[in-house]
Amino acid sequence: xxxxxxxxxxxxxxxxxxxxxxxxxxxxxxxxxxxxxxxxxxxxxxxxxxxxxxxxxxxxxxxxxxxxxxxxxxxxxxxxxxxxxxxxxxxxxxxxxxxxxxxxxxxxxxxxxxxxxxxxxxxxxxxxxxxxxxxxxxxxxxxxxxxxxxxxxxxxxxxxxxxxxxxxxxxxxxxxxxxxxxxxxxxxxxxxxxxxxxxxxxxxxxxxxxxxxxxxxxxxxxxxxxxxxxxxxxxxxxxxxxxxxxxxxxxxxxxxxxxx
Amino acid sequence: xxxxxxxxxxxxxxxxxxxxxxxxxxxxxxxxxxxxxxxxxxxxxx
Numbered sequence: 001x002x003x004x005x006x007x008x009x010x011x012x013x014x015x016x017x018x019x020x021x022x023x024x025x026x027x028x029x030x031x032x033x034x035x036x037x038x039x040x041x042x043x044x045x046x047x048x049x050x051x052x053x054x055x056x057x058x059x060x061x062x063x064x065x066x067x068x069x070x071x072x073x074x075x076x077x078x079x080x081x082x083x084x085x086x087x088x089x090x091x092x093x094x095x096x097x098x099x100x101x102x103x104x105x106x107x108x109x110x111x112x113x114x115x116x117x118x119x120x121x122x123x124x125x126x127x128x129x130x131x132x133x134x135x136x137x138x139x140x141x142x143x144x145x146x147x148x149x150x151x152x153x154x155x156x157x158x159x160x161x162x163x164x165x166x167x168x169x170x171x172x173x174x175x176x177x178x179x180x181x182x183x184x185x186x187x188x189x190x191x192x193x194x195x196x197x198x199x200x201x202x203x204x205x206x207x208x209x210x211x212x213x214x215x216x217x218x219x220x221x222x223x224x225x226x227x228x229x230x231x232x233x234x235x236x237x238x239x240x241x242x243x244x245x246x247x248x249x250x251x252x253x254x255x256x257x258x259x260x
Numbered sequence: 261x262x263x264x265x266x267x268x269x270x271x272x273x274x275x276x277x278x279x280x281x282x283x284x285x286x287x288x289x290x291x292x293x294x295x296x297x298x299x300x301x302x303x304x305x306x
Contacts, residue, residue: 040261228300
């Protein structure tokens with residue numbers, strides 16, 4: 001059974017996401033004050049940081065869904081895990097690109113290899129980038145789902161470990177946005193940041209539901225094709241039987257010998 | 261600085277746009293095909 005998302009609910013989610021994105025853009029560029037230190041460049045954070053948080057959260061969600069698959073052997077959990085990781089990988093590409101653009105403007109380099117935050121995110125991203133080649137290298141669907149789930153659980157365990165390792169690292173230069181004291185954000189900046197984070201979560205959930213609906217229809221389509229093929233072959237065999245009956249009445253039974 | 265900010269947001273818009281441009285038409289064509297197949301199945305049963 002695939003989760004059935006009613007079309008109206010999906011449309012509402014899509015509308016809410018579009019509205020939230022428009023509102024978030026207005027808040028970022030009109031309402032949020034310019035940062036005293038970074039100026040306009042700080043606006044990249046409202047996109048880059050929520051994207052990174054949601055991507056990492058999606059990787060963890062993929063691991064949790066994979067655990068559910070291993071516990072229940074239900075293919076729905078495998079599908080959910082696959083889609084969660086697939087979407088997080090796309091967001092991960094966005095995180096790396098927007099981060100590089102910010103780094104180029106702020107530090108003068110597209111990438112800094114001795115920066116723990118950057119390298120740890122890249123490690124997690126590359127780890128999950130191996131998920132799809134591994135998955136599609138296995139033909140048997142049962143084994144594919146099981147192996148992919150084991151990989152997803154192992155890789156998801158790296159996410160909090162990496163996060164803690166980066167937080168404990170001493171020599172970082174990457175700015176901290178989420179800290180116990182609220183980072184370097186003013187009240188208005190923090191409101192806009194949390195709104196952008198909520199918007200990114202909403203967008204992720206919407207895309208997740210859309211992918212689920214697409215996969216559900218693809219499965220229904222395959223089933224319908226098989227059903228139609230079965231019905232048509234049944235019909236043609238019935239037609240052959242009636243021909244054989246008529247033929248046997250007039251000329252005797254149709255056998256390979258009589259045809260030859 | 262404006263160029264970098266526009267570049268970063270442009271990357272996001274381009275990624276989201278291309279993702280939806282791939283997903284939505286494929287899904288719609290599958291739904292159309294599914295509806296046509298279901299009609300054929302009904303007709304074959306009758």
